[in-house]
Amino acid sequence: MKIIEDALQRGDKTLNEYESKRLLDAYSIPVTKEHVAASLQEAIAFAHEIGYPVVLKGSSRTLTHKTEHRLIELGIESDEALQNAYAALQERGKGQLDGILVQQMIKGDRELVAGLIRDPQFGPCVMFGLGGIFTEVLKDVTFRVAPLEMRDALEMMDEIKAKKLLDEFRGKPAVNRDILARTLINLGKIGLEIDEVAEIDINPLIIHGDTPVAVDALVVLKSSNAS
DSSP states (O other): HHHHHHHHHHTOBBBOOHHHHHHHHHHHHHBBBBEEEEHHHHHHHHHHOOOEEEEEEOSSSSSSOTTTOOOOEEEEOEEEEHHHHHHHHHHHHTTOSEEEEEEEOOOOOOOEEEEEEEEETEEEEEOOOOEEEGGGHHHHHHEEEESOOHHHHHHHHHHHHGGGGGBBBBBBOOOOOOHHHHHHHHHHHHHHHHHHEEEEEEEEEEEEEEEEEESSSEEEEOOOOOO
């Protein structure tokens, strides 16, 4: 895939968020509408295209932990607010940004996590569980070795302690398990088909209506000297 080829030629260790989501989108995994803007005018134009409110994020292949570097501005609802947020992110990025990501604001009460790791013994493994701020604290996750069948993906959903979040919740519809299952299956396909991908982290995977949408994603690449 050209995005990965270009990244490896540059010597990048990760894809930025926009590039990571282009990979997911190519495998039919739902992602947010977004655009990396090279100028304030471009950012405002795209915000008008998708409609306020929007999220602004510093786009970087080196500053991968955007929250720690204060590179996220949520709930922007006007051109003036966007202009202020744009300037703030550029200042915090201090020359390490490749643009400003203008992103559709996805709201949801349910945050999941999904991803891919490479186990030294079993190879590509798909991970699924409770996401957002609770991922590290509760560690409510489950794993399967790729390739996954539909049965495997559905079983993963029933193995997490927070599985009731996938049913009707606070007046919101049950999660579309077919779309969620295909997301997990396709993460496994990426691991099997693209050897250069070392890890994928989708956190949060927010339930928007009944659809799981990748709101943030990081693809880690294998180092050039990796076996």
